[in-house]
Amino acid sequence: MMRAKAFFFAYEIEAAGVIEAFGYKPIAKEPYMLYENARGNLLFLSGIGNLNAANCLWYACKNYDFAEAFNIGAAGALKSGMKLGELYCATQVASLDPFYKGVFRLEKADESLPEARLITAHEPVKLESERLKCARLADLVDMEGCAFAAAAAHNNKPLKIVKFVSDFSEGCDIPSNIIKLRGVLNGYKSIF
DSSP states (O other): OOEEEEEEESSHHHHHHHHHHTTOEEEEOSSSEEEEOTTOOEEEEOOSSHHHHHHHHHHHHHHOOEEEEEEEEEEEEOSTTOOTTOEEEEEEEEESOTTOOOEEEOOOSOTTSOEEEEEEOSSOOOSHHHHHHHHTTOSEEESSHHHHHHHHHHTTOOEEEEEEEEEOSTTOOHHHHHHHTTTTTTTOTTTO
């Protein structure tokens, strides 16, 4: 059965509002937590980090038939003026890994959302000095986007990325902010 979309979140607190608002029901627990809604869309919880992200998308491409992939989740703001909970479509994604030089250009998931450049790190970018370094390269930082983009490209699967701002400074409590932002994606029925 061809499904229209497959969504990839790193972990459950990022996806909780979408799971509830769009009627996703669990259909598998291994090797990844997997949900499906009445529209036949899939929602995977990949786990945090590049390796988990790439492996999850590869697994999905090899075992499920879907037209396009979406990486949805939290990201740190690197530019002044970005506010907690704001949504952005990543139209360019790269990695902080010095041995990976690829830059992926992506289509917007929703025309009403502003564009952003995304950089993917292998660990949380917490210190202000690290954030300033990343800000020379991108607008947002996450820990999975580039891995999803690379895996999607290798599998000839279109990918769109939507990120919500979960942190913007060294002192932010990222998990608490993500929980507070639980419903931030609920207004985007056209995506889910």
